[in-house]
Amino acid sequence: MNASRSDDPGPPPEAAEFPRAKVERRQWRFPVIWLVPVVAALVAAYLMYDNVREFGPLITIQFKDVNGLKSGQTLLKYRGVPIGEVVAIELRADQQAAVVKVRLQRSAAPIARKDSVFWIVRPEVGLNNISGLGTVITGPEIGVQPGVGAPAADFVGLDNAPVTPNSKGLSIVLRTPHLGSVKANSPVYYRGVVVGTVLDARLSADASAVNVHMVILPRYAALVHAGSRFWKAGGVDVHVGLFSGLQISVESLRSLLAGGVAFATPPVGKGPVANGTVFPLFDKPDKAWLEWAPHIAIGQAPDS
Amino acid sequence: MTSVVACRVCGQVQRVGELPPGAAGECCRCGARLQASVAPRSPRATAALSLAALILYVPANALPILVMDMHGAHSESTIWEGCRDLFQDGQWLVAAIVFLASLLIPLLKLIGLFFLVVTTERRSTSWQFERARIFRIISAVGSWAMLDVFLMSVLVALVKLEQLATIRPGPALPAFAGVVTLTILACARFDPALIWPRRD
Numbered sequence: 001m002n003a004s005r006s007d008d009p010g011p012p013p014e015a016a017e018f019p020r021a022k023v024e025r026r027q028w029r030f031p032v033i034w035l036v037p038v039v040a041a042l043v044a045a046y047l048m049y050d051n052v053r054e055f056g057p058l059i060t061i062q063f064k065d066v067n068g069l070k071s072g073q074t075l076l077k078y079r080g081v082p083i084g085e086v087v088a089i090e091l092r093a094d095q096q097a098a099v100v101k102v103r104l105q106r107s108a109a110p111i112a113r114k115d116s117v118f119w120i121v122r123p124e125v126g127l128n129n130i131s132g133l134g135t136v137i138t139g140p141e142i143g144v145q146p147g148v149g150a151p152a153a154d155f156v157g158l159d160n161a162p163v164t165p166n167s168k169g170l171s172i173v174l175r176t177p178h179l180g181s182v183k184a185n186s187p188v189y190y191r192g193v194v195v196g197t198v199l200d201a202r203l204s205a206d207a208s209a210v211n212v213h214m215v216i217l218p219r220y221a222a223l224v225h226a227g228s229r230f231w232k233a234g235g236v237d238v239h240v241g242l243f244s245g246l247q248i249s250v251e252s253l254r255s256l257l258a259g260g261v262a263f264a265t266p267p268v269g270k271g272p273v274a275n276g277t278v279f280p281l282f283d284k285p286d287k288a289w290l291e292w293a294p295h296i297a298i299g300q301a302p303d304s
Numbered sequence: 305m306t307s308v309v310a311c312r313v314c315g316q317v318q319r320v321g322e323l324p325p326g327a328a329g330e331c332c333r334c335g336a337r338l339q340a341s342v343a344p345r346s347p348r349a350t351a352a353l354s355l356a357a358l359i360l361y362v363p364a365n366a367l368p369i370l371v372m373d374m375h376g377a378h379s380e381s382t383i384w385e386g387c388r389d390l391f392q393d394g395q396w397l398v399a400a401i402v403f404l405a406s407l408l409i410p411l412l413k414l415i416g417l418f419f420l421v422v423t424t425e426r427r428s429t430s431w432q433f434e435r436a437r438i439f440r441i442i443s444a445v446g447s448w449a450m451l452d453v454f455l456m457s458v459l460v461a462l463v464k465l466e467q468l469a470t471i472r473p474g475p476a477l478p479a480f481a482g483v484v485t486l487t488i489l490a491c492a493r494f495d496p497a498l499i500w501p502r503r504d
Contacts, residue, residue, distance in 0.1 A: 018308055018317050018318050018319045019316070019318045019319070019332045019333075020318060020319050020320075020321070020332065021309065021318045021319065021320045021321075021329040021330060021331060021332050021338055022329070022330040022331075022332055022335075023321075023328075023329060023330070031348065031352075033348060033349045033352040033353070034352050036352050036353055036356045036486070037352055037353075037355040037356040037359060039356070040355075040356035040357070040359045040360050040482065040486070041356075041359050043360065043363075043478075043479070043482065044359050044360050044362055044363045044479065047363040047367060047475045047476075047478075047479055048362075048363050048366065048367070050475060051367050051368075051475055072379060072380070073379055
């Protein structure tokens with residue numbers, strides 16, 4: 001004990017013999033300690049702001065089936081970039097659809113436009129293509145194809161991914177009396193190169209023929225002229241000739257399995273065609289068509 | 305009122321007279337500050353540090369503390385969500401520990417510190433023994449409060465399977481570490497002598 005408090009019995013009798021302590025006047029000091037809560041408030045505000053800063057608009061998408069989607073986990077991706085996250089999934093009031101709420105990132109807000117298309121990416125294994133395999137492990141994700149209309153917040157999602165997620169190409173219709181092996185997603189060949197896709201095939205309005213809708217990639221749209229001839233590339237062509245022996249021609253293994261459409265364009269083109277032009281679809285190519293080799297500039301850009 | 309005081313540094317025994325507020329006694333031989341002549345530390349520092357801890361308590365609980373990426377699947381959870389998930393998984397013992405260590409105890413510590421500050425500021429003489437005990441408990445608990453931060457550091461170090469799964473600390477973790485550190489500092493700056501004010 002080095003101090004005697006005032007409530008002690010009082011200073012010892014010899015107190016007067018001790019020297020007197022100096023007295024130091026204390027200066028006014030800045031209360032540095034109160035800077036700590038101020039700094040804490042700044043840090044807290046920054047952390048909160050940083051978390052909220054990325055938040056963009058909340059959009060809702062209606063799907064028939066949202067099996068596998070999880071709130072807080074499923075991502076909305078565009079070109080492989082995560083641009084949003086599912087924050088809630090609920091049943092629509094009439095129980096006929098599921099309503100998925102997606103929080104977009106601020107930078108991706110322009111994605112949500114009136115004609116934007118949303119779909120759920122699931123693993124798909126077909127004859128034509130295997131897609132979305134990554135989602136086997138991660139669970140499904142939501143894909144989007146942004147539109148160009150006015151900003152919107154409520155969407156109705158597609159059941160399946162749109163066939164050509166960049167379908168700016170030339171869409172044409174082929175008419176045939178019998179569909180054969182051509183079906184949706186079948187490839188369209190030009191000189192053996194895939195230049196387009198069959199979107200769907202259905203009966204014409206009067207059931208007298210089958211209309212095959214297909215789209216040619218924009219880069220190859222110039223290949224289709226008014227005089228172009230289309231034929232079914234699926235199946236196997238077997239020729240038995242006296243001198244040529246057995247000849248089997250198949251456009252490709254894929255067309256053998258999935259069916260397909262091939263076309264050729266005459267050297268003297270009649271100019272490009274408009275969207276929705278109708279062509280006849282032949283069962284077999286004419287020998288002459290196969291020798292057509294017109295020079296058509298399609299550019300070099302491998303950009304789709 | 306004069307008292308006799310020994311200097312802590314050089315041992316010089318000397319008389320200290322009545323000091324004006326804001327002044328301190330200095331040893332007449334070595335110039336060191338005389339401990340007993342200084343009024344007990346005001347609880348101002350404790351109040352400021354507790355307030356800072358309280359401010360950081362908000363982001364510590366509102367923001368995700370754990371960010372998990374499992375092969376593309378992404379998940380963020382706050383302390384409360386993690387606690388709730390653990391409970392729903394049937395891990396109620398772990399859930400209880402996390403709830404106590406991360407939510408309840410920091411909050412109780414803050415409440416206790418504010419209680420001590422307010423009562424000493426008012427020079428209250430009631431509940432003195434209990435307040436002294438509260439102070440001792442808060443000091444003792446301090447070293448255990450970083451449980452979450454320990455846990456996260458271990459998790460982050462262990463679960464780094466790169467492609468498959470990654471666990472990253474969320475923005476709440478530094479805030480939480482701040483809360484714990486500030487409460488420990490606030491507790492250390494509190495002078496328990498304040499609980500026993502001079503009766504003059």
